[in-house]
Amino acid sequence: MTSNAAIPDEDGPLYVSAKKVYPQSVKGRFRRIKWALLAFCLGIYYFLPFVRWDRGPALPDQAVMVDFERRRFYFFFIELWPQEVYYLTGLLILAAIVLFLMNAIAGRIWCGYLCPQTVWTDLFFAVERLIEGDRRDRIKLDSQGWSASKIGLKAAKHFVWLMIAWWTGGAWVLYFSDAPTLVKDLATFQAPFSAYLWIGILTATTYVFAGHMREQVCLYMCPWPRIQAALTDSDALNVTYKFDRGEPRASVKQAAQLKAAGQPAGDCVECKQCIAVCPTGIDIREGTQLGCIQCGLCIDACDDVMGKLGRPTGLIGYDTLKAVEARACSTTPPALRLVRPRTILYAAIIAFVGGAMLYQLATRAFLGMSVVHERTPLFTTLKDGSIRNAYTLRIANKRSEERPVAITLDAPMGTTWEVVGAQQTADWRPIVVIPPDSTLDVRLFVTMPQPQAKGPSQMIQIKAADLSFGENATVKDNFFAP
Amino acid sequence: MTNPNHTAHEPDFDAVTGQSTTGHSWDGIRELNTPLPRWWLWTFYVTILWSIGYWLVYPAWPLISSHTTGLFGYSSRAAVAVEVQALEQRRDQQAAGLKTASLEEIKASPDMLRVALARGKASFAENCVGCHGQGGTGAPSYPNLTDDDWIWGGALKDIEATIQHGIRWTQNADTRMGEMLAFGRQGMLKKDEIEQVVDFVRSLAKLDTAKGANLAAGKTLYDANCASCHGEAGKGNREVGAPDLTDAIWLYGSSREAMIESVHNGRAGIMPAWASRLDPVTIKALTVYVHSLGGGQ
Structure with a gap:
């Protein structure tokens, strides 16, 4: 027991406080790309619910909407029913494989430029910088005691953050109901409780994740960095510190001395600008790592410094591990291999899944019918000895117009049929009217006279013919007899 | 109890990763010290506080002949009763037309027919x-x-x-x-x-x-x-x-x-x-x- 008793004192801390990161502002190519993508992505997110798309009087005219109440998903010209949720599976497969392909080509493009966590955090950093100043000012402000001006600055920042977060939550609920109506209802406190609740939840998550959690989400909560680390290879482009060129590090003065003495000196001047601008606070010179979201801001920072020193830019840049290692060994770096088995495989899967979904969508039927044979009873003997079978037909009308549908049968001569609640036409075809964008269950009775009704069963074909659009749907089922 | 395979000594640094170790060594295998973020610990405490909130709000503790009822007197049975009542009200509304319509009128109207068939089917299963x-x-x-x-x-x-x-x-x-x-x-x-x-x-x-x-x-x-x-x-x-x-x-x-x-x-x-x-x-x-x-x- 003596050894155990000593352990607690000797143990290191089991928990560490997160070190606050103060990213410095930076200008350059990647910063511009990030601004453009931020404006594009957030623009779509905040304004898409207000885009209209005419689907006729019976259906909502919102371009993108998830209608839980009527169980429909609308996306411009596409309207999906719950049984078509396999499109979602397809989308998820596509999303995963596109992520893999991006990673195989140029690393964590998703993390660096497109992930909501990155985009909103970037926006929140911008607000923070605008109100509290750049890196130095913020570090200074945080180390100061509380004063009226500090309280004012902090309050202003959190207020703007909360406003953005609130708008984010507000935009979210607009995807689930008619946006203009819901905005009006929200403003007049007529909206359903769930709308306010979800705005509250999304406001809280946006404020906490983008304002406070920031890089902690990437480091501790997100599974993708771990998967990405396992998926990447030495042919993939990654934001890389080219140590072959940078090492050994030396200040401008030291480098001149070293070179004069005939000793090697690298281009890295240890200015630490790459660390200062990093939104996750890592040192890219330690190599590709979990904390690096590959946003490219260190490239901008380093290029700026190199430019001022009159040295070639690109000490940090998109490069492959193979190329850096080859140059470090003074051999010719291999050519960039963007086309390699894994990228071909990913592209092929994307093409296949995307193609299958497109085909399915293009050939999607607007009239559907399924049939269930009545089990109790399988058949009924009538007074004259003829046999009757009952079926439940479920007819789906995926158009926004009401459609009359005639039910006909492909069955032996003498077979008669009727549909409960149908209008009977002169040519004995029962006609049922399917309301727009819905399904209707109807009961079908099929009666066969005795010699034709052969037991134990025979196949019959039931056909639904749409009289207004000329579309057909057919199903087969058994006709049972003793 | 002391595990003979376990030795504890001064925490030191692992040369490969440059990270500190916990000082624990098992069969010569040392453990890197990778501390959890502090907020993780706080989150854990918050979940404990949250559970106390549950005790207060919802029925939680068994007593000798009953149980604590929670601050708002919530019970799942009462919640179900409310839902059942709402459902019955909705059904009555749907079936309002059936009250005055004749049997032939019900049969001829697709909407009333649908309600009548659904209601009839349920009642048939119960009674017939x-x-x-x-x-x-x-x-x-x-x-x-x-x-x-x-x-x-x-x-x-x-x-x-x-x-x-x-x-x-x-x-x-x-x-x-x-x-x-x-x-x-x-x-x-x-x-x-x-x-x-x-x-x-x-x-x-x-x-x-x-x-x-x-x-x-x-x-x-x-x-x-x-x-x-x-x-x-x-x-x-x-x-x-x-x-x-x-x-x-x-x-x-x-x-x-x-x-x-x-x-x-x-x-x-x-x-x-x-x-x-x-x-x-x-x-x-x-x-x-x-x-x-x-x-x-």
Whole structure:
């Protein structure tokens, strides 16, 4: 027991406080790309619910909407029913494989430029910088005691953050109901409780994740960095510190001395600008790592410094591990291999899944019918000895117009049929009217006279013919007899 | 207890990763110290506080004869009761049209028909399947409601009257009455006479008859004893619930033995009157549902 008793004192801390990161502002190519993508992505997110798309009087005219109440998903010209949720599976497969392909080509493009966590955090950093100043000012402000001006600055920042977060939550609920109506209802406190609740939840998550959690989400909560680390290879482009060129590090003065003495000196001047601008606070010179979201801001920072020193830019840049290692060994770096088995495989899967979904969508039927044979009873003997079978037909009308549908049968001569609640036409075809964008269950009775009704069963074909659009749907089922 | 494989010494640094170790060593394998973020710990504490909130708000602790009820007196049973009530209200709204509409109007309106069929199906499963079977298929001595043979009539108003007042349900003044006499037991017909009349009836229904059966004698007996209710041609009479004897449907079976038993002992199936148990709207819905099972006339 003596050894155990000593352990607690000797143990290191089991928990560490997160070190606050103060990213410095930076200008350059990647910063511009990030601004453009931020404006594009957030623009779509905040304004898409207000885009209209005419689907006729019976259906909502919102371009993108998830209608839980009527169980429909609308996306411009596409309207999906719950049984078509396999499109979602397809989308998820596509999303995963596109992520893999991006990673195989140029690393964590998703993390660096497109992930909501990155985009909103970037926006929140911008607000923070605008109100509290750049890196130095913020570090200074945080180390100061509380004063009226500090309280004012902090309050202003959190207020703007909360406003953005609130708008984010507000935009979210607009995807689930008619946006203009819901905005009006929200403003007049007529909206359903769930709308306010979800705005509250999304406001809280946006404020906490983008304002406070920031890089902690990437480091501790997100599974993708771990998967990405396992998926990447030495042919993939990654934001890389080219140590072959940078090492050994030396200040401008030291480098001149070293070179004069005939000793090697690298281009890295240890200015630490790459660390200062990093939104996750890592040192890219330690190599590709979990904390690096590959946003490219260190490239901008380093290029700026190199430019001022009159040295070639690109000490940090998109490069492959193979190329850096080859140059470090003074051999010719291999050519960039963007086309390699894994990228071909990913592209092929994307093409296949995307193609299958497109085909399915293009050939999607607007009239559907399924049939269930009545089990109790399988058949009924009538007074004259003829046999009757009952079926439940479920007819789906995926158009926004009401459609009359005639039910006909492909069955032996003498077979008669009727549909409960149908209008009977002169040519004995029962006609049922399917309301727009819905399904209707109807009961079908099929009666066969005795010699034709052969037991134990025979196949019959039931056909639904749409009289207004000329579309057909057919199903087969058994006709049972003793 | 000390694990002999475990040694503890000063925390030190791992040369490969540059990270500190916990100082624990297991079979020579050292453990890197990768501390959790502090906020993770706080999150854990918050979940504990949250659970205390649950104790306060919801029923939580068992007491000797009851349990703590929580601040707002929430109970899942009461929550269900509210939902059930709301559902019943919604159903009443949907069925509001059925109250005043006639059976024919319900049958002709797609919307009312849908409500009536749904309501009728539910009520049928609750009240009727015990005798008439799932889907109304019936059983020997319980009529099949899916065929086109009706003892008391298969029109909407006939079905409704049968459901309301029942059959041979003496507590109900308007119940349907009719009696198939026990010709054998009561000594009206002798054994061989019963066989003769049964063979004659079988010939009406085109069923096989006993070898050398005296159909002429059977007809005489039939005319004298049976025709008053079942009709001269054996087509039955719905006024008194006398079934059609010429068709392919036999409530008590079409075997010679079953028919002899019917004539010997008589038959008198009973159906309860539902007017006293179900509300008028439900009876209407049941009527429309039964009428749509296949046999409605």
